Amino acid sequence: MSMLFILSVFCVFVGVIAGFLAGLFGIGGGMIMVAALAFTLPLVGAPTVHVMHMALATSLACIVLTAIASARAHARRGSVMWPAVAWLAPGLVLGGWLGASLAGHAPDAWLRIGFAVYCFLTATTLFAVRRQPATELGQHAHGPMLSAAAVPIGALSALVGIGGGSMLVPLLVWRGHAAVRAVGTSAACGLPVALASAIGYVFAAHRTEAVLPAGSIGYVYLPAAVLLAVGSTTATRYGATLAHRLAHHHLNRAFAALLTLMGIGMVVAIMR
Numbered sequence: 001m002s003m004l005f006i007l008s009v010f011c012v013f014v015g016v017i018a019g020f021l022a023g024l025f026g027i028g029g030g031m032i033m034v035a036a037l038a039f040t041l042p043l044v045g046a047p048t049v050h051v052m053h054m055a056l057a058t059s060l061a062c063i064v065l066t067a068i069a070s071a072r073a074h075a076r077r078g079s080v081m082w083p084a085v086a087w088l089a090p091g092l093v094l095g096g097w098l099g100a101s102l103a104g105h106a107p108d109a110w111l112r113i114g115f116a117v118y119c120f121l122t123a124t125t126l127f128a129v130r131r132q133p134a135t136e137l138g139q140h141a142h143g144p145m146l147s148a149a150a151v152p153i154g155a156l157s158a159l160v161g162i163g164g165g166s167m168l169v170p171l172l173v174w175r176g177h178a179a180v181r182a183v184g185t186s187a188a189c190g191l192p193v194a195l196a197s198a199i200g201y202v203f204a205a206h207r208t209e210a211v212l213p214a215g216s217i218g219y220v221y222l223p224a225a226v227l228l229a230v231g232s233t234t235a236t237r238y239g240a241t242l243a244h245r246l247a248h249h250h251l252n253r254a255f256a257a258l259l260t261l262m263g264i265g266m267v268v269a270i271m272r
Contacts, residue, residue, distance in 0.1 A: 015231025023239025030162030079184030095154020100200025163190030
């Protein structure tokens with residue numbers, strides 16, 4: 001059995017897990033993919049100094065397709081607040097592009113450290129979260145303050161290779177919306193931030209003199225992005241369906257434990 005076949009199966013498997021988590025929680029898919037790619041891309045010839053650049057960029061390219069599938073699944077159930085998406089999208093696009101440009105200048109080790117720290121912070125938030133009664137104050141989804149908040153969210157999303165759900169969902173819940181609608185809206189917002197960030201990483205690669213693996217478009221390793229998307233777009237709708245049936249705050253601690261392990265794994269990789 002060839003290594004290429006094994007890697008292909010692995011990417012589809014990781015995509016299934018990432019897509020299911022993205023549909024269920026509105027967060028997590030990108031972090032799962034980045035962690036997996038950081039350990040597998042060297043096997044296809046990714047230069048050591050750019051492994052994390054390629055992992056982040058490839059994850060974001062996959063999220064473009066995953067977000068479309070996830071947003072459609074949530075939209076069918078009426079949980080996407082399109083006015084909020086309209087206010088958030090410009091800031092997410094700007095922030096995503098800026099974050100990708102900044103990441104292009106950052107050393108691989110710094111990106112690994114940033115990813116690990118983000119895993120730990122997200123896990124801590126999930127461990128600490130408490131169930132709260134939701135209110136539906138639709139007007140809170142509007143306004144320029146929401147657009148302003150989207151800029152740093154987009155930038156940080158690009159720097160850690162995610163669709164921004166781990167920040168958008170708490171923001172929307174804090175502004176008074178039911179968790180399931182926050183998840184649906186976050187899923188739709190993953191498209192603009194991932195698209196802008198992925199394009200930013202494509203252009204950022206023009207500054208490197210390293211030889212990137214065949215099949216790469218900038219820092220995006222296209223074969224892995226496509227295989228991840230095959231798995232993620234298949235599984236996303238099942239996660240979204242379960243999100244509408246399950247009080248998924250019960251799963252927060254399990255997911256937080258997984259993020260903690262991912263962060264530890266990244267720290268171990270840095271120390272080697």
